[in-house]
Amino acid sequence: MKLKNQEVSLDTLDWQILQAIQENSKQTYSEVGRQLGVAHSTVYDRIRKMEKNGVIKKWTVDIDLEKIGINYITARMSVYTDPKESENVAKKLSEAKEVLEVSMSLSDDLLIIAKVLARDQDELHSFIAKKVAPLQGVLRIRTSIVTKKIKEERFLIEKK
Numbered sequence: 001m002k003l004k005n006q007e008v009s010l011d012t013l014d015w016q017i018l019q020a021i022q023e024n025s026k027q028t029y030s031e032v033g034r035q036l037g038v039a040h041s042t043v044y045d046r047i048r049k050m051e052k053n054g055v056i057k058k059w060t061v062d063i064d065l066e067k068i069g070i071n072y073i074t075a076r077m078s079v080y081t082d083p084k085e086s087e088n089v090a091k092k093l094s095e096a097k098e099v100l101e102v103s104m105s106l107s108d109d110l111l112i113i114a115k116v117l118a119r120d121q122d123e124l125h126s127f128i129a130k131k132v133a134p135l136q137g138v139l140r141i142r143t144s145i146v147t148k149k150i151k152e153e154r155f156l157i158e159k160k
Contacts, residue, residue, distance in 0.1 A: 001049050008053050013038065017046050018055075019157055025059060062154075072117050074146040075124055077132070079112040085137020086110050092135055098127050121145075
């Protein structure tokens, strides 16, 4: 891994390590090293450098909430804003515990799109009414409740 003007450049081994740990992050450094034909210390050093430079942002676990009895609804919320306030609205939304994702789109209107989780419709309504609608610059909100998830995965990198 090399740094060029704050941009990280990964070599083939870095990419292979990322793919291996993305497929199974519980693997030991030794297991990854065996797969790739390198020493576990090399894997360790490479991973630490990628963590230090922000390539690997965090280690986490993906829990299926429904399997452990936590029921919730997912909603996609489109928030139309005054262009002067859109950055502030997006920042405030991203601070809310109910919001999992926030992104902006420059289409016909300046639009903020958020993925929101709530226990039920009442909690979702309360969140929108008390925390989103009052934000300065919010012009209009459209909410769509997800009724069925067909696919939900993280992006997986491919071998280089």
